[in-house]
Amino acid sequence: MPLFARPRENELPGDFARRVAAYALLACLIGLTGSVWLFMRLPDIWAQVMPLEGARFMLAATALGALMAVMPVVAAAGFVVALWSGVDSVYRPRRQPSPLLDRVIVGLGLIVWFAPTAGGLTMAVKAIVSGRIHFVRPPRDYFLATDPTAFWQGVGFWLIMSAMLAFFAWRYWRNKLFSKNGMT
Numbered sequence: 001m002p003l004f005a006r007p008r009e010n011e012l013p014g015d016f017a018r019r020v021a022a023y024a025l026l027a028c029l030i031g032l033t034g035s036v037w038l039f040m041r042l043p044d045i046w047a048q049v050m051p052l053e054g055a056r057f058m059l060a061a062t063a064l065g066a067l068m069a070v071m072p073v074v075a076a077a078g079f080v081v082a083l084w085s086g087v088d089s090v091y092r093p094r095r096q097p098s099p100l101l102d103r104v105i106v107g108l109g110l111i112v113w114f115a116p117t118a119g120g121l122t123m124a125v126k127a128i129v130s131g132r133i134h135f136v137r138p139p140r141d142y143f144l145a146t147d148p149t150a151f152w153q154g155v156g157f158w159l160i161m162s163a164m165l166a167f168f169a170w171r172y173w174r175n176k177l178f179s180k181n182g183m184t
Contacts, residue, residue, distance in 0.1 A: 014094030021085035028078030035071040042068075083109055091176055106176075113169040120162030124155050133158075 005023060007016040038045070049060045086105040127133035131144040133154035142150040 012093045012095055014089045014092035015096075017085045017089035017092055018094065021082045021089060024078045024081035024085060026078070028075050028082055031071050031073070031075030031078055034067075035075055038067055038071060083112060087176070091179070110173065113172060114166065117162045117166040117169065120158045120165065124158040124162070127151070127155050127158070 005016070005020055007013070011019075045064060049057065049064060052060055083105075087109040090102045090105055123133075131151075133142050133151055134140070135142075135154065142154050144151045
């Protein structure tokens with residue numbers, strides 16, 4: 001069995017992309033539920049691992065750590081691949097049209113692609129309204145009243161980052177949203 005799915009015979013590109021999206025969404029759900037269960041039960045699981053000694057402790061702790069590292073990555077990667085393939089399936093030929101699901105997929109895709117832009121704009125607006133901008137690393141607070149140059153540089157940073165992220169999202173979406181064929 002191949003690692004990655006391949007198109008079936010006579011399968012249209014949109015149907016194949018939708019099938020890949022379904023598999024990736026399944027991986028996302030498995031990774032998400034596994035992560036939630038694992039992190040909720042972590043104190044109980046660790047209480048079982050802690051009394052072990054030697055190689056058994058090393059093996060159990062390594063397996064637990066590996067699961068804690070891998071499960072969220074599976075969930076995140078599954079979500080990204082599901083969304084990417086889902087959007088791809090909307091704009092490729094398929095046997096069965098599904099206009100409502102297509103709109104949901106495109107809407108979710110637009111939200112995810114433009115969310116970093118909205119986050120950056122939110123930080124800039126919050127700074128302007130409060131007169132204070134905070135950076136985590138290195139920990140710095142710049143106030144409009146006491147250090148206006150650094151304050152406006154911080155606001156400018158968030159606006160420039162938002163514009164750059166919006167540009168990248170727009171480059172991806174402009175041909176899809178304004179194509180002559182539209183959604184299939």
